[in-house]
Amino acid sequence: MSNRFHVATRKGLFTLERGEQRRQGVAGDSEWAIARTSFLGDNCTLVMHDPRDGSLLAALDHGHFGVKMHRSRDEGATWQEVAAPKYPDKPAGYVPKTPAEGRPVDWALKLVWALAPGGANEPGVLWCGTLPGGLFRSEDGGDSWAINRPLWDDPRREEWFGGGADQPGIHSICVDPRDAAHVTIGVSCGGVWTTRDSGKRWTLAGKGMRAEYMPPERQFDQNVQDPHQLAQCPANPDAMWVQHHNGIFRSTDGGETFSEISGVKPSAFGFPVAVHPKNPDVAWFVPAIKDEKRIPLEGRVVVNRTRDAGKTFDTLTRGLPQEHAYDLVFRHALDVDDTGDRLAFGSTTGSLWVSEDGGDSWQTLSSNLPPVYAVRFEK
Amino acid sequence: MEGATLREVLERYFAGNDRARGYVLDDQGRLRHHMAVFIDGQQLQDRDGLSDAVAPGAVIDVVQALSGG
Numbered sequence: 021m022s023n024r025f026h027v028a029t030r031k032g033l034f035t036l037e038r039g040e041q042r043r044q045g046v047a048g049d050s051e052w053a054i055a056r057t058s059f060l061g062d063n064c065t066l067v068m069h070d071p072r073d074g075s076l077l078a079a080l081d082h083g084h085f086g087v088k089m090h091r092s093r094d095e096g097a098t099w100q101e102v103a104a105p106k107y108p109d110k111p112a113g114y115v116p117k118t119p120a121e122g123r124p125v126d127w128a129l130k131l132v133w134a135l136a137p138g139g140a141n142e143p144g145v146l147w148c149g150t151l152p153g154g155l156f157r158s159e160d161g162g163d164s165w166a167i168n169r170p171l172w173d174d175p176r177r178e179e180w181f182g183g184g185a186d187q188p189g190i191h192s193i194c195v196d197p198r199d200a201a202h203v204t205i206g207v208s209c210g211g212v213w214t215t216r217d218s219g220k221r222w223t224l225a226g227k228g229m230r231a232e233y234m235p236p237e238r239q240f241d242q243n244v245q246d247p248h249q250l251a252q253c254p255a256n257p258d259a260m261w262v263q264h265h266n267g268i269f270r271s272t273d274g275g276e277t278f279s280e281i282s283g284v285k286p287s288a289f290g291f292p293v294a295v296h297p298k299n300p301d302v303a304w305f306v307p308a309i310k311d312e313k314r315i316p317l318e319g320r321v322v323v324n325r326t327r328d329a330g331k332t333f334d335t336l337t338r339g340l341p342q343e344h345a346y347d348l349v350f351r352h353a354l355d356v357d358d359t360g361d362r363l364a365f366g367s368t369t370g371s372l373w374v375s376e377d378g379g380d381s382w383q384t385l386s387s388n389l390p391p392v393y394a395v396r397f398e399k
Numbered sequence: 400m401e402g403a404t405l406r407e408v409l410e411r412y413f414a415g416n417d418r419a420r421g422y423v424l425d426d427q428g429r430l431r432h433h434m435a436v437f438i439d440g441q442q443l444q445d446r447d448g449l450s451d452a453v454a455p456g457a458v459i460d461v462v463q464a465l466s467g468g
Binding site for chain 1: 421426429431433434
């Protein structure tokens with residue numbers, strides 16, 4: 021069970037720890053507290069904890085100075101700036117364009133949108149997904165990065181397009197715990213892709229996802245899908261869940277094919293999905309009104325949990341604000357620990373909640389944080 | 400720093416301070432969106448190519464552009 025998690029926000033990185041003893045004083049006082057603050061005032065867009073060596077990697081997006089990466093090898097006490105991913109030089113005279121409108125698009129790092137440790141048997145290997153549409157790999161714990169050329173050079177990659185952002189990006193990276201060479205990624209908008217040889221060859225997977233924002237004849241086109249997040253069950257890696265732009269989808273064959281979960285109340289729209297580490301039939305979502313509004317339905321923050329592979333959902337509300345709450349939860353801002361009992365999520369309006377009972381009840385840890393981009397347990 | 404163009408001058412500087420490169424230029428070698436450069440008080444014209452001429456003895460200011468957020 022994890023007693024520590026990290027919260028990446030618009031104005032810094034916060035580390036929450038759970039004390040061994042309930043603090044003296046007010047009854048019901050939280051056992052959780054902010055134990056450390058890093059990069060205060062800076063835009064920390066993502067954080068990753070590496071279970072192989074305990075190191076932390078934080079992505080910063082400075083308004084003036086661009087995207088930077090920092091690593092800590094002492095649990096966040098000190099940080100060292102390490103390399104940021106660098107796109108290959110754009111060929112002279114080449115002007116990449118959006119697939120639909122034909123508008124010129126930029127070719128340079130905009131955002132680090134996914135960070136994932138490689139397999140347990142490949143220490144130092146990290147994967148990094150970026151916007152626009154890049155996948156990078158490090159073999160030295162982030163000291164250097166190399167773009168994955170087979171995916172970058174695939175002509176289908178240039179057909180990807182932006183969802184909420186102006187440009188497409190890779191936001192989900194799932195490394196198969198049985199075989200680290202098997203990696204599955206989620207792209208907004210570019211569907212689900214998989215490699216079985218550490219990235220030498222890629223297959224466009226994700227059959228069965230449906231894009232209702234496309235004309236009828238293209239709704240099942242795999243390369244136009246907008247999975248907001250792709251999540252894999254560690255104990256059963258063939259079980260994958262997608263919170264998609266217009267629905268929830270589930271795969272039982274490692275992302276090759278997906279089935280749509282229909283009739284989800286109050287909404288099948290949202291950004292994050294977390295899957296139980298041991299039970300592939302259990303997953304959590306944070307629904308919102310789609311998609312021009314992006315606020316909780318009726319001003320009530322709820323978590324949707326299924327325990328039967330999507331046949332039914334419990335809409336969990338205990339401890340969550342149920343009137344005039346307009347918190348939106350981004351795709352990396354919900355996480356579950358390695359037991360499946362502890363969950364935490366944070367919102368665009370700076371609220372942070374934790375559950376110790378699989379989502380049955382929640383406690384508010386803060387209502388005053390900066391906008392939350394990512395919540396990550398140490399595992 | 401010697402150099403006939405801004406690019407040449409900056410490259411000389413970055414040769415001794417490579418980390419500074421990524422703070423001033425993006426990964427394609429262009430001036431970052433929210434940075435500004437003045438050569439003897441004149442704002443840089445070629446933000447992508449950095450080909451603006453630099454006269455001997457010129458003063459180059461590299462500053463954060465006005466922005467918010």
